[in-house]
Amino acid sequence: MGLLFIWACPSCAWAVPFEFITVSCGNRSMKLRAGSHAKIKDWVSAINNVGFKLPEGWCHPHRVGSFAPSRGLTEDGSQAQWFIDGHTAFEAIASAIENANSEIYITGWWVYPELDLRRPVHSHASSRLDALLEAKAKLGVKIYVLYKEGHLALKINSSYSMIKLLLIHGNIKMLRYPDHLATGI
Secondary structure, rough: OOEEEOOOOOOEEEOOOOOEEEEOOOOOEEEEOOOOOOHHHHHHHHHHHOOOOOOOOHHHOOOHOOOOOOOOOOOOOOOOOOOOOOHHHHHHHHHHHOOOOOEEEEEOOOOOOOOEEEOHHHHHHHHHHHHHHHOOOOOOOOEEEEEEEEOOOOOOOOOHHHHHHHHHOOOOEEEOOOOOOOOOO
């Protein structure tokens, strides 16, 4: 037996079997387990009721005119970090890629596939960006790369990076902005 509940978002649907609820929206789907059918009904009710309640923290002006409430680095358990040099930043990037379970988002104006993220290079042969992304893509992780092209100031060959990354695995998608379809590169 299954029930289908639809929230205010027409592309979002919640399907309810007996021991778990599947929450789907866009390209993300998540199973939430519950101990009983009654708890599942409670979850469905709570999720559906969210659409009818006023979002208290989001409906009034916030600090510096922001639409969202303030979040401190330690108050909310945020994982945002400050980096002083490339060594610690690249190490954190490599660790984040290795710990990814479902999706990786990369954006920048210089995304170079052969970039070594860990130093010294001879001690960390498999820490190149392309090798780390290939390993995660083979595990089913979806990887999205948004390449911001600064073609007026820099003559970086983003077509090389795009071809190199797209040939690694089908789970890697890349978009260059501005798009280069008109120029053929």
